[in-house]
Amino acid sequence: MTDALNKFPGVMWPRFHRNNDEHLNPYYTFQDYRQTWGMTIFILMTTALLPLIVMTLIYYQLIETSINTESLLRTERLASNARRAVTFFLEERLAALTFTVNEMDYDQLTKPESLAEVLRNLKLGFGGLTDLSVIAETGTQVAYAGPFNLEGKDYSHQPWFMECQQHNACVSEIFSGYRDVPHIVVAVKSMRPDGRFFVLRATLETERLIQTLSSYKTGEHADIFLVNRNGLLQTPSQFYEGESHQVDISLPAYSDRTKAVISTDRNGQPILIGYAFIETAMAPTSFILMVVKQKAGMMKVWLDLRSNINWFFGISAVIIAIVITLTSTVMVNQIFHADRLKAETMVAAERNCQLASIGQLAAGVAHEINNPLALINETAGYVKDLFTLKHQYKEDTELVEHIDSIIDAVARCGTITRQLLGFARHFDVHAQPINLNDMVTDVINFHKKEAEYRNIKIHVDIPETIPLIETDRGKLQQIILNLVNNAFQAIDNGCSLGVWAEMEDPEHVRLFIRDNGCGISEDHLNKIFEPFFTTKKEGKGTGLGLSITYGLVKKLHGNITVQSRTGQGTTFVVTLPVQLKEETRV
Amino acid sequence: MKVLLVDDEEKFALMLAKRLELRGINTAVFFSGEQALGTVEQGNRFDVAILDVKMPGIGGIDLKRRLRQLDERMKFVFLTGHGSTIDNAAVDQEVENCLPKPLQIDVLIEALNRLTEEP
Numbered sequence: 001m002t003d004a005l006n007k008f009p010g011v012m013w014p015r016f017h018r019n020n021d022e023h024l025n026p027y028y029t030f031q032d033y034r035q036t037w038g039m040t041i042f043i044l045m046t047t048a049l050l051p052l053i054v055m056t057l058i059y060y061q062l063i064e065t066s067i068n069t070e071s072l073l074r075t076e077r078l079a080s081n082a083r084r085a086v087t088f089f090l091e092e093r094l095a096a097l098t099f100t101v102n103e104m105d106y107d108q109l110t111k112p113e114s115l116a117e118v119l120r121n122l123k124l125g126f127g128g129l130t131d132l133s134v135i136a137e138t139g140t141q142v143a144y145a146g147p148f149n150l151e152g153k154d155y156s157h158q159p160w161f162m163e164c165q166q167h168n169a170c171v172s173e174i175f176s177g178y179r180d181v182p183h184i185v186v187a188v189k190s191m192r193p194d195g196r197f198f199v200l201r202a203t204l205e206t207e208r209l210i211q212t213l214s215s216y217k218t219g220e221h222a223d224i225f226l227v228n229r230n231g232l233l234q235t236p237s238q239f240y241e242g243e244s245h246q247v248d249i250s251l252p253a254y255s256d257r258t259k260a261v262i263s264t265d266r267n268g269q270p271i272l273i274g275y276a277f278i279e280t281a282m283a284p285t286s287f288i289l290m291v292v293k294q295k296a297g298m299m300k301v302w303l304d305l306r307s308n309i310n311w312f313f314g315i316s317a318v319i320i321a322i323v324i325t326l327t328s329t330v331m332v333n334q335i336f337h338a339d340r341l342k343a344e345t346m347v348a349a350e351r352n353c354q355l356a357s358i359g360q361l362a363a364g365v366a367h368e369i370n371n372p373l374a375l376i377n378e379t380a381g382y383v384k385d386l387f388t389l390k391h392q393y394k395e396d397t398e399l400v401e402h403i404d405s406i407i408d409a410v411a412r413c414g415t416i417t418r419q420l421l422g423f424a425r426h427f428d429v430h431a432q433p434i435n436l437n438d439m440v441t442d443v444i445n446f447h448k449k450e451a452e453y454r455n456i457k458i459h460v461d462i463p464e465t466i467p468l469i470e471t472d473r474g475k476l477q478q479i480i481l482n483l484v485n486n487a488f489q490a491i492d493n494g495c496s497l498g499v500w501a502e503m504e505d506p507e508h509v510r511l512f513i514r515d516n517g518c519g520i521s522e523d524h525l526n527k528i529f530e531p532f533f534t535t536k537k538e539g540k541g542t543g544l545g546l547s548i549t550y551g552l553v554k555k556l557h558g559n560i561t562v563q564s565r566t567g568q569g570t571t572f573v574v575t576l577p578v579q580l581k582e583e584t585r586v
Numbered sequence: 587m588k589v590l591l592v593d594d595e596e597k598f599a600l601m602l603a604k605r606l607e608l609r610g611i612n613t614a615v616f617f618s619g620e621q622a623l624g625t626v627e628q629g630n631r632f633d634v635a636i637l638d639v640k641m642p643g644i645g646g647i648d649l650k651r652r653l654r655q656l657d658e659r660m661k662f663v664f665l666t667g668h669g670s671t672i673d674n675a676a677v678d679q680e681v682e683n684c685l686p687k688p689l690q691i692d693v694l695i696e697a698l699n700r701l702t703e704e705p
Contacts, residue, residue, distance in 0.1 A: 370667035370687055371595050377688030378601035385608050385691075405597060453640050 014329050016336035026554055027343035033336050040328040048320050056313060063302060068262065071272050071298055076260040079274035079291045082216040082224055083258060086289060089128075089212055090171050091280045093186050093204060096126055098169070098282070101190035101200050109134050109143060109200065116145040128208035130183060135161065135199040146203070148179050155201075160185050164199050169282040174206055174226075174234045182206050188282070210235050213289075221297025226278070227251070228286045239265075239292055249273060251288065262295070270295040350548045354478065365416055368449070372412040379405045431580045433470050436509065437462035440499050443480045447488060454493040461500040469509055469578050475552045476576070482549040483513045483572050490570060491517030509576050516569035525564055556580065587702055588631065589613045592622045592649065593638040593665065598687075602636075605691055611698065619644030619652075626656045633702050636694070639666040639684070661701035665689065 016033035131146020139156025160172035172185035187201040226234035233245040260274040274291035564570040593599040616622040637646035667687035
């Protein structure tokens with residue numbers, strides 16, 4: 001638990017976010033861990049969320065389309081049913097009037113008592129009739145039965161009267177007329193035996209029609225009403241009742257079929273409009289039946305569900321994002337830590353190897369100095385012998401000769417010491433022009449004795465045309481030293497070692513170090529630059545030499561490759577830039 | 587006592603020979619294994635051979651093996667100026683009679699005396 005708590009700040013503010021160990025950079029797996037972290041999160045988020053988002057949007061689209069289709073169908077069906085009811089209501093009454101004029105002639109109908117009788121029968125049979133009147137060809141009302149006394153009124157200029165003359169029957173709009181009460185006039189024309197015509201007119205109460213319409217109304221988001229062809233309301237409307245009684249929906253063109261469309265109302269809200277032009281079999285009417293449904297109201301259930309889905313989706317996305325971010329952070333941080341450990345080990349190993357190189361160098365120098373020292377020892381011992389064992393040699397010239405010998409041996413030691421100091425200076429880190437030939441010769445010289453004893457032939461061929469290369473002397477020296485050491489360890493006595501160079505292009509030099517020793521098997525070939533890889537017996541090699549060489553070559557912006565065949569030998573090729581890049585120069 | 591001294595460092599060999607002569611030890615000096623083999627092949631006999639381990643051509647260890655074939659009674663003392671890895675294996679076998687350079691003359695004399703007194 002405490003362990004987890006201790007780790008927590010590391011998770012919140014991961015170590016790789018403040019990576020500033022520039023000197024470790026060449027050994028890291030990734031250039032920029034923050035970028036890697038960002039990319040990881042981005043890729044994971046995209047993979048996790050994108051399909052989900054796309055599927056959800058497609059699903060929404062499908063649901064909405066299906067709801068629209070279904071709603072339009074329902075609206076259309078509702079309009080169709082209501083139209084049938086209204087048409088039937090009107091046709092029924094027109095048919096009753098037609099029956100009456102066919103059954104009774106003009107004379108009978110103009111008798112007040114018989115007209116009243118007909119009105120009574122019609123009220124009993126159908127209901128919804130207010131009054132009944134007979135209008136002569138001139139438009140003058142000649143007989144009337146009903147609650148208002150409108151006898152003698154002239155209807156010749158009433159639109160329904162004119163229409164009635166045209167179609168033999170008519171249905172008026174709802175209007176107030178002389179009596180100031182909203183009503184519908186239905187009338188049928190009939191011929192008298194003398195060739196003149198008369199009109200039997202009935203006034204219908206609007207109540208029955210409004211009730212019929214209301215019975216089709218479903219829910220509070222739906223409205224059903226009649227308008228005339230000018231958009232004037234004919235029956236009460238829930239949505240459009242106002243001063244003007246004018247419906248502000250653009251009226252559709254005439255059609256004999258029921259239709260439904262999606263539109264927007266005056267507030268820009270989507271609505272479904274179903275409409276039907278009312279036609280009776282005997283006469284056209286100016287009624288248009290309208291069904292208006294507010295889409296928002298109908299979609300409410302779906303919108304609520306969608307809102308819930310959106311919330312669920314949003315919360316899930318946030319949780320996914322948090323999990324991905326935390327996981328990526330922890331993973332990248334762990335990779336970073338592992339890499340950092342590796343890099344630190346590599347840097348430490350490189351330092352150790354440098355120390356080892358210096359140690360090896362010192363040992364080489366000590367060996368070199370040993371021979372002159374042995375000679376000094378013997379010569380000085382001999383001089384001492386002369387003094388102690390043979391007193392007569394006091395003035396002998398031979399003594400001078402032997403002392404010269406001592407001086408000469410000391411001079412040899414001096415030369416070697418100077419070489420050692422010169423070599424040690426080369427560990428300073430800075431780019432400087434270097435003659436590759438001199439450097440290779442320097443390094444080979446340290447192996448000269450060993451080569452002599454082991455009868456190893458060394459061929460160095462660095463052409464004069466290779467220019468001075470600007471690079472870090474110490475590092476290049478170590479690279480060559482490591483590779484030559486490696487070759488010496490790989491070859492048997494009597495084999496040969498070749499070092500040569502060529503220009504790859506005007507900006508790069510290639511240095512070849514080839515031995516004809518035991519070679520490297522294919523299995524090992526791709527591992528040899530890995531740290532701690534060695535084929536030597538335990539305790540004999542660290543497995544760091546080539547790995548560090550690799551790191552050094554990379555530091556000098558170069559490249560190192562190896563070709564080898566078991567039993568035939570190995571060639572290392574080091575490619576180096578002639579000019580070290582500006583920013584890396586010290 | 588007759589001693590065969592072989593070392594490629596000529597001045598060193600000559601100087602050491604002089605010191606041994608001063609001590610009454612009869613010393614033949616050669617600068618290579620081949621020369622030394624030649625003289626023994628010609629029938630010259632020595633009590634002890636002082637051989638440098640590292641020499642171009644026939645090295646000390648190899649030379650001992652070949653001298654042994656010519657003269658079974660010969661004793662050997664090795665000199666080494668190198669602790670180098672290549673010679674370690676060989677030096678290990680002869681560790682008892684292997685003396686480091688620079689030499690202490692008394693130690694060498696002692697070794698020679700000890701070897702010649704052995705049966």
